[in-house]
Amino acid sequence: MSKQPLIEQLDQAVVELLASGAMPASVDTSIVDLLRIAQDLRELPTPEFKARLRGELERKAQMSAKTVVFRPGFRTVTPYLLPPQPEFVDFLKGVFGAEETERTVTGPGRFHAELRIGDSMLMVGVGSGRTMPATLELYVSNVDEVYKRAVDAGCRQLEPVINAHWDAAFRFGIIEDRSGNHWVIATRLDGHYIPAGRNSLSASLVVTGAAAQVDFIRQAFDARELQRYEWPGGLYAALRIGDSVIGVNEASHEWMRPMPAMIYMYVPDCDALYERALRAGATSLAVPADHDYGDRSGGVTDAWGNQWYMATPL
C-alpha cells in the first residue's frame, strides 16, 4: 500500500485524538502504534519550560553556593525618593542629620545619592523628571527639636508634636517637605528612642485597601506582621521584611491620601523574590538583570502603585 493514504489517515486520526484526548475508535492497524506515540506526545514538555526551570535552578544553586555580601550599612528595605530639586539632599542633611555616603551622576542635572540617617539608609534620585512623594517614619532622639528644624526649613505642619492618645510614650509630629514627602517624626519616651525591633527610617505606605496591601506584602515578600491597629475606617500595620520594618496605612483623610512608594530591597536571591512577587499578583517593571552599578536587580509594581525593586549584590 502507498504511504499517501496512511499519511492522510494518520493525520485525520491525530486531529480526532487532539480534539477528544482519546484514541479514535477505528483506525488502520498499521497506524495504531503511531497513534499511541502521538497520544504520549500530548504530554511532551515544552523545551522553553525545561530551559527556564534549569535557569532558575542554576541561579538558586549559585546563590546557595556563594555567600552574598550585602552592602555595608544597608538593611533589607531602603526607601527610594524622587525629589525634583538637588537641594533636597541639603534639606536631609540639615534637618535630619543625614550623611551622604555616595553620589553617582547619571546624566546632566541627574544623580543618584545614598544617605545614612540614624541606623538606616535612604536612596534619592534627583533630576529624573519623575516625582513620587512618599510617607516615611523616622525615629529621632528628640522629636520636638527635629520637628522645629523641619518647620524652619519650610516644611508644612500636618500634625503638631503630641503624645499619642493610644500610647503616651509615643511622641510624634507629622510634616510635609517641599517635595511633598510626609515625615512621621517620632521619639519613644520610655527606653530607647527607637522602639525595640524597629529602625530609624522606614517606608510607610498609604493606600486604599490597607488590609489587602498587608496580605500582598506578606505573600510577596514573606513579611511578618508585627503589629496592627484598627479603628473605624482606619488601619495601621507594621510588617517585618528581613531586618527592616515597613508601615501600611489606610488612606483616611485629606492629607493622608494614597501615596505609593518606591522601595529598594537587598535580598539573597532577587530572581526568586521577583518570581514570588509575580505569583502574589504583582506586575513586572523590570526582569532581573545584572547592572553595572554592582547589583543584579529587577522590579515589580503592586495593585496599589507601589514600586518594589529587589536586588542582590553581584
Added chain:
Amino acid sequence: MEHEQLLIEAAQKDPSRFADLYEANFERVYSFIARRVQDRHVAEDLTAEVFHHALANLARFEWRGVPFAVWLFRIAANAIADRARKTRQMVDPRMADDLDQSSWHDIERRTTLFQLVNSLPEDQRAVVIKRFVEHKTVRDIASELGRSEGAIKQLQFRALENLRARVGGRDE
C-alpha cells in the same frame, strides 16, 4: 547506578552540579506528574516545585542504592497530594503514589520518547512540538514553516515512525 551516585555526591558538594541530575531526570519527573494531573500548567508548576525542593534538600538525601528518581517521585507524589488538598480535589492515592513496576516501565518508556524528540531532524522536531504541544493545525504549521500542508503531514508521519522505531511498542 554508580554513575548516578557520583552525580549525587558531586551535587551535594557543589550545588551547581545539580544541573546534571536535572538533565538526567527532568523528563522522568515531568512524565510522572503530567500523567497524573492532566493539565500542562499544573504539571509545569509541580515539576518546578519538585526540583526546587530536591535542590534545597539534596544535602539530606542518603544514597541507599535506590534510583534517585524514586526520591523525586516521592516528592512529586506529595506535591500532587498537597495541591489536591489545597484545591479541594479528590486524589486517588493509587494515581498520586503509584510506583509499582508497571507504572515505572511506562514512565521510563515515555521518558525515552520525550528525550528522543530532541534527536529528531529539526523539521520533524518542529512539527512534533507545534502539533502536539502547541496544538496547532497542519495549515497553521505549514504557514509558519513555509511548507505545503502535505509536506507537514509527511513530516508528522516520519517523525512518529522514527520515534516508534527507536522507542519500541507500548505494553497494553
